[in-house]
Amino acid sequence: MLTPEEWSALWLSLKVSVWCVAAILPPGVLLGWLLARKQFYGKALVEAVVHLPMVLPPVVTGYMLLLALGRNGWLGRWLHEGLGVSVAFSWKGAVIASAVMSFPLMVRAVRLAMSLIEPRLEQAASTLGAGPLRVFFSITLPLAAPGLVTGAILSFARSLGEFGATITFVGNIEGETRTLPLALYTYTQTPGTEEPALRLALISMAAAFAALIGSEILTRRAEQRLSGD
Amino acid sequence: MLTPEEWSALWLSLKVSVWCVAAILPPGVLLGWLLARKQFYGKALVEAVVHLPMVLPPVVTGYMLLLALGRNGWLGRWLHEGLGVSVAFSWKGAVIASAVMSFPLMVRAVRLAMSLIEPRLEQAASTLGAGPLRVFFSITLPLAAPGLVTGAILSFARSLGEFGATITFVGNIEGETRTLPLALYTYTQTPGTEEPALRLALISMAAAFAALIGSEILTRRAEQRLSGD
Amino acid sequence: MLFLDVGLNRGRFRLEVRLECDEGVTGLFGPSGSGKSTALGIVAGLLRPDRGRIVLDGETLYDGADGVCLPPHRRRIGLVFQDSQLFPHYSVKGNLLYGLKKIPERERRFAFDGIVDLLALRPLLNAHPRRISGGEKQRVALGRSLLASPRLLLLDEPLASLDTGLKAQILPFLQKIRDELKLPMIYVSHALPEILQLTDRLAVLDQGRILAAGRLDEILQRGSEARHFGPDNILAVTVELHDLESGCTLARFGNLPLVLPLRTDQEIGRTAYVSVHRGEIALSRNAVPELSIQNQWPGRVSKIESRGSGVQVYLDAGVPLIAEISPRAYRELALQEGEIMYALIKTRSFAYLAARTMLDQSASP
C-alpha cells in the first residue's frame, strides 16, 4: 500500500515525535511546575526564552540550532569531540529541532494544569508524612495529568508537523531526516507529483488521527479519574 | 532606530497577531468548552480536524487554505463574488493563516482549564437563578481565565512566528503581508545579510518579550484572583 | 407546597423518595450517607431523577413520564450546599450579590445590609472566599442563597460548623423568615434539637428511603424509627398540668401518665418533646413501690441486642422505648424476649427538646 519511501518517512516521523515527547516531558513538567508554583528572580526571562522558538520563524530557530549544535558549533563541537556524539544531520537532530519547537507547548500546558490544582491537597499529603518528592509524584503530577496529556498531544502534533527548523538544522536526507513533512515538501518541489503529495498528506493525517484519538481516550480518562464519573 | 521596512514588518506582525488572537478567542472558547463539557457524536473527529494544521507541514496548510479561500477556491470564489471580500494576498489572509495555525493551541488550553473547573460552582450559580448564559459568562469563563490567557499567549506567539502557511497562502508582499518572519526569511535567503537578519530577530524577540511579560502579569493576576493571594 | 416522588440510581446507592412538604419548614433527618443531599439536589434540579414527579406550588418541575424537567435557574429554589461552594473569583461581597443583582428591586425579600449584619459578615465583605474560615464560608453561602430571594429554600446542614453563639443568632432569624415571609424550607440536619427549633415536621431518610414523614409525634407513635434519633428516646407527650407545688409537670405519653421536670412555659394541652437517654432507663421485673422514681411503665421486651459496651433492650410499652443496661445486669436479670418488664425513669432524666421555642406555628398546615 505504501511505498518504501513513504514507510520510511512515516516511521521516521513517528520515531522523532515519540522521542521528542519523551525527551521534553520531564523537563517540561519540571519547568511548568516551577513556573506555576515558585516565584523566582528572572522568571519572566525564563518564560520568554522558552517561548522564543514559537515566535521566531522556524528557519531561524533551525539556523540557531545549527550554529550551536552543528559540528562547528560551540556546543556541537564539544559534544562531537568530547563525547563522540553528533546530532547534526541525523534523526537525533530532528528530535532536537522538534523538541525545541514543542517545548513551550508542553511547559505552558503543564503550568496551566498545575496552577489550577488545589494546593491544600498537597498540604494534606504532607501532613500524612509525604515528603516533597512523594507529594510531587503522588499528588501534584497525577492531578496535573490532564495538563500532561494536553502538553504531550500538542507537542506530538507539533513535532509531526515540524518542518522549517528540521530542514534547516538537519537537512532533508532520506531515511535519516526526511520526515513526513520533508518528504511532502520534496514532492511539492517537483511538478506533477500531486498524487504522491496527497498520499503523504493523507498519511500524515492518518497518523495524527490515530494519535489524537489515543490522546482523546487518555484525556477523557484523566478527566474522569478526577471527577469520578 | 528601525528602518521603515522594519517598522512596517513589526507593525504588520503585531496587527496580524492581535487580530488573530481576537478572532480565534471566541470560537476557541466555545469549542474548548464543548470539548471539555459535552459528549457528542464525532467529538474525536472535531478534535482531529482542529489539530490538523499542527500536524501537517505549514506549507500544506497554506496550500489548503489557498485551495479553499483563494480566488478560485470554492469558498473564496463565493466570498469574492458574493460579498466582494478577498482575503488572498492581503493581510486579512495572513490573519486567517495565523488563526488556523494557532486555533488548536487556543482550543486545547481552554479545554484543559475548563475541564479542571469544579462543576459544582456552576451548579451553585444556577441555584442562584443564573441561566446557562450567565453561568457561562460569570462563572465558567472567569474561572477558566488562566486557560484563556495561556491560549492567547500561545496563539499570539505562534502567530508572531507563523511563516510557512502565511507565505504559501498570501505570499510575501511588502507592506501588505510581509510580517516579521517573512522579512527575516528574506534576509536568510541572501548571503551576507546577517546583520539585518539579526536586527529583525531581535525585534521579533523584543515583541515576544513584551507580549510574554504582559501575559505573565495577566496569568499571575488570573491565578491570584482564584487563589486569593 | 412541594410534592416529590422520585427514584434515582447512583451506582451503589438507590434513592426512592416520596414526600409532601407543606408550607413552613420540613426537617430532613437521617444518618450520614442516607441520601439527604441527593434528595435536595433533585429538588433543586441539579440531579435528574430516573423517574417520578416533582411539583412545587402547582407547577410541575419534573415529570419523568412527560420528559418535563425545569432547569435549576428557572425553579427559583435556593440551595445552601453542605460544602459552601463559594465562587473563588468574587469577593465575599460579590458572592453575596451574585443572586441579588438580577432580582428586580420589588421582588427582593431581604436587604443586603440586614443579611450582612445578621450573619456578622461586615468585616469580611472584601475578603477572598478562600481566605476565610470554615464557619465564615458557611455563613456567606447562607447569605448568598437568601439574597437570591428563592421561593423555597433548601438548607444542607447550614449550621453544622457554627458555634453556639452564632447558631443562637441565626436560628431565630430562620424562624422569623419562616413565620414572616412564609418562606418554605427543607432543613437537613442531624441535630434533632436544632431541627426542632424550626419545625416538628420531619422526614426520616435511611438508605435512600423515607422511613417516616409527618409530625414528629406521629412518627414516634409508629415507633420503629426511634433508633434513628440516636441514643436518646424521644417522646412526644401531651402536657396536662403544671404542678407548682411538687415542682413537676404532668403529661401523658400515649396512655401512660408521665412526671416531668417543671417547665411552665410548655402550654397545657400541647405536644412537647422530651428525650431520655437509653442508659437512664432502668428495668425491673416488678413495679417498685415507695421509690423516688416516679415513672414506672410496664412493657413487653420485643428485642434484645448486645452491642459494644451495653445491652439494648427494646420495650413495647404502648409506645416503643429502648433501654440500655450493662451486660452484668442483663445476666442477673436473665432477660428474655417476650417478658413483661417495668421501665423506671427518674423525673430528672427527662430533658425538653427545643425548649425555649414555640414549635407549633410551622407544624400546623
Added chain:
Amino acid sequence: MLFLDVGLNRGRFRLEVRLECDEGVTGLFGPSGSGKSTALGIVAGLLRPDRGRIVLDGETLYDGADGVCLPPHRRRIGLVFQDSQLFPHYSVKGNLLYGLKKIPERERRFAFDGIVDLLALRPLLNAHPRRISGGEKQRVALGRSLLASPRLLLLDEPLASLDTGLKAQILPFLQKIRDELKLPMIYVSHALPEILQLTDRLAVLDQGRILAAGRLDEILQRGSEARHFGPDNILAVTVELHDLESGCTLARFGNLPLVLPLRTDQEIGRTAYVSVHRGEIALSRNAVPELSIQNQWPGRVSKIESRGSGVQVYLDAGVPLIAEISPRAYRELALQEGEIMYALIKTRSFAYLAARTMLDQSASP
C-alpha cells in the same frame, strides 16, 4: 507535650497564641473566625508563623529566632481538615492507605480493617471521593489521618457533619485512643459537650488570642470568658452528696451550696460540669422563702446589656453568672448596675455536661 508560642499576621487577622498542651486531649474552643484552624495549621507546619516557637516532646519544630522550621511531613502530626481534602485521584481506599503505606509495619498504631469498620467505610472502599456524602468524606479524612500513625493528632471539627449515631460510636473510640495509645490530640469543636466527652482541658480562642486555657473549672473560675460558651452558664461544681431520699445531688459551687438533680454516677468529691441556660435564671431583689426553687444566690449586677429579644444581666455571685430576662421584667425591676440581686435557679434547670463519661483521665496530667 506541645508548647506553642507564635504570632502570625494574615491581613485583617492577627493570631497571637501561647499554649501548652499536656498529654491527652486539649479542646480548642472559640467562635467562628477566631483562629482555630489557623492555629492548627501552624502546629502542623502548613503555615509559617512570623515569630515564636513550637516544641513537641522536646523537639523544636519551629523557632523564629533560629530560623528552624521543620516541614510538615517530618513533624508526624496528623491533621483532619475541616473540609476533608480527599485526594480525587485515589479511591476511598487509596486515600485511607496513603499515609499508612509508608509506615513500617511495627510502627503502625491502627489496623486498616479496624478503622474501616469503626468508621463504617467498608461499602465505600472502592468509591470515588467525589461521589460520597459529606459525612462520609469527613469519616474518610479522619481514618486517613489515623492510619498515618501520627504522634499528635489535630482534629478540626471532625464530627460536625456526623449524625448522633455515628458520633456516639466515634467519640468512645477517640476516648479509647486517648487512653490506650496515649495519642495526644487537639480537638477543635464548637460543641462543648462533645469536647467534654474527651477532655476538660480547654483553650478558649477569640479573635486570634487565647483568652483562657486550662481545666474548664479553672477557666470558669476566672469568669470573664463565660460568654464564650454560648447561652448556657457552665458551672464547675464539686459533688458533695447524693441525697437519695429527696432525689437530689448536693454540690458546692465556689462557696455556694447547690441542689442538683440526682445523678449517682457523679463521684463524690469530683468536679462535675453542669449547665443552666440564661433564660432559666430568675432574678429577685430578695431571697424568697418558702419557694420550690432551692437555689437562691445573691450577687452583684456587674453589667446590663440589652440585646435582641432579651436583657442580659451579668451577675457576680462569687463566680460569674449571666441571666436573661424579658425587657418587661427589666423595666419592672428597674434594675441598676451595682445592685445586689438574687439568682433563683430551679434544680431541674441544671443539666449535666459530658454526662456519661469519666472526664478525669485526660484531665490529670
Added chain:
Amino acid sequence: ASLTNALTEIAKPFEAKHKTPVRLSFAASSALAKQIEQGAPADVFISADTQWMDYLDGKGKIDRASRVNLLGNTLVLIAPKGKGFPVRVDKNFDFAKALKDKLCTGVVESVPVGIYAKEALTHLGWWGGVKGRVVGTEDVRAALNLVERGECEVGIVYETDARQSKKVDIIGRFPDDSHTPIVYPAARVTPSEDARKFLEHLRQDSAGKIFARYGFKRLAE
C-alpha cells in the same frame, strides 16, 4: 530544489556502478549552504544560484578548483492554461497595462528566481509599473502553483518548472541578456574520491540527457 527529480534519477546509475549509496538532501540553497558552513557531512554542493556558492567559496568551504557551472536555465513568463494574453517581451510593450492583477515569482529580494525576475523586469522597464503587484513566494514551485491555481494572472518562473506543468502556458521568454545568467554551479565540499567521481558523473552525457529532458540547459565549461 528544482533539481529534485533530475538528480534522483541521475544518482541511480551512479549508485549501481560504484556501489556507493548517494545521499541526497534537497533544501533551499541558503539552508544547504549554511549547513555546509556549519560542517555538514556533504561531499558535493549543487546550488541553484551563484551567490550561495560564492558565499561558501568565500569561507573556503569548497574546493574552488572543482567548481563548475553545471547547468543553466531560462526565465519565462507564464499564465494559467488558456488564460494567457499576448505579450511581447521588449521595452516598448506596456506590460503594466496588459497586466490586470498580480504577478507571482520568488521573493524579489532573496529567492533566486525572484532576483532574476526583478532584474529582467527592470531591464525591460516594466518594474516600476508592476512593483506593488508582485507577490513574492518562498520558492519557484510556490509561484508556479499560484499561477496554476489561477490565483495570479501571470508568474515568472524557470522554464524547467513551467515545462513540467500541464496547467500553465508559457506566454513569454526573457532574453538571456535581461538578467544575470541563471547558472547552477556545483563543487566538491570534501576532497573525497567519491565526490570527485560524482561530479564527474554529473557532467557526463548520460546525466546531461536527463537534465535536458527536465528542461535544463547544459553549459559548456
